[in-house]
Amino acid sequence: MAEQNEHGLAFGIDVGGSGIKGAPVDLATGEFAADRRRIPTPHKSTPEAVADVLAELVDGFDLPDDAPIGVAFPAPLDHGVVRFIANLHKSWKGVDLPALVQEATGRKAVAVNDADAAGVGEQRYGAAKGHDGVVLVATLGTGIGSALLVDGILVPNTELGHLEIDGHDAEHRAAESARDRDDLSWEKWAKRLQRYFETVEMLLSPDLIVVGGGVSKHHEKYLPLLDLRAEIIPAELRNRAGIVGAASMAARPH
Missing domain, CATH: 3.30.420.40 (ATPase, nucleotide binding domain)
Structure with missing residues (x-):
């Protein structure tokens, strides 16, 4: 189990078919620590293209070096691996999403189905x-x-x-x-x-x-x-x- 970093921040990303949104989150309160930013999902939404957007999102904020990344993703995930995909490019099948995010951003990452992420948010803060x-x-x-x-x-x-x-x-x-x-x-x-x-x-x-x-x-x-x-x-x-x-x-x- 990961320990909460000393700044009490993690970066959350919500990947959708039309837009990719992200913001740093204060883990004590569940509030955004800065305004959310949205970047349109690439027209050809391959893993490589989406990874570039994730890196751009993260780089747009002044985050502590130890702030991890959590990605809410529109597909079932088997320990971070995409099983199949409906809303993005078919080449996502079989992709290890946390490894992709970590390679793109240089930060520790986890990935979770988007509905599951929303459920955890409501259970912990809502x-x-x-x-x-x-x-x-x-x-x-x-x-x-x-x-x-x-x-x-x-x-x-x-x-x-x-x-x-x-x-x-x-x-x-x-x-x-x-x-x-x-x-x-x-x-x-x-x-x-x-x-x-x-x-x-x-x-x-x-x-x-x-x-x-x-x-x-x-x-x-x-x-x-x-x-x-x-x-x-x-x-x-x-x-x-x-x-x-x-x-x-x-x-x-x-």
């Missing part, structure tokens, strides 16, 4: 802070991202948005993109969310469910319509969660 037991963090957006934590320990790469429910891939029916695509009222979308979360609840018996993604800012329109055993609450870190969670895991992986 809505789930102080909650033991089984915590599910679900991000509702184009798809449904999931992070499962048990007594603060991440169970990685759960991909619970791809559960088959009633003959459908769950996120095809219940993601925020489905609400937009099918022009659903909040009430009709809530019925789909109810079916999704009650299925997850039957399988995993979470003690707490945290709902993130951009639509979480409208949580009062749909969360009160859900009837679940577990408490279900909105995320707090919003679009900071991936950066904060990845930075936190760079300093304290477990």
Whole structure:
């Protein structure tokens, strides 16, 4: 387990299909220690091209020499190795991401699935802070991202948005993109969310469910319509969660 550096800082990076964002994070508070910077994702998003952007991001900040890097990445990772990729260049398959980042930046690095990074951020600094037991963090957006934590320990790469429910891939029916695509009222979308979360609840018996993604800012329109055993609450870190969670895991992986 990595020790927290003497400055209490780590650098978090959130890699997306359209933009790569990064900021130094104060590990005591989970707040950004400087304004976040965004660089467009290269059109040909090969590992080499993205590594150059990561190095440019890191070099744009005056960081302590011992500040590690955490990368939130849009793919399942097997101990840092990319298993497959949907949103970036196909040549990512099989890449050891921490090794790539360390070579590009000269700093120690960890890499984690982006939904998992957001979940860790919410558990350590956000809505789930102080909650033991089984915590599910679900991000509702184009798809449904999931992070499962048990007594603060991440169970990685759960991909619970791809559960088959009633003959459908769950996120095809219940993601925020489905609400937009099918022009659903909040009430009709809530019925789909109810079916999704009650299925997850039957399988995993979470003690707490945290709902993130951009639509979480409208949580009062749909969360009160859900009837679940577990408490279900909105995320707090919003679009900071991936950066904060990845930075936190760079300093304290477990």
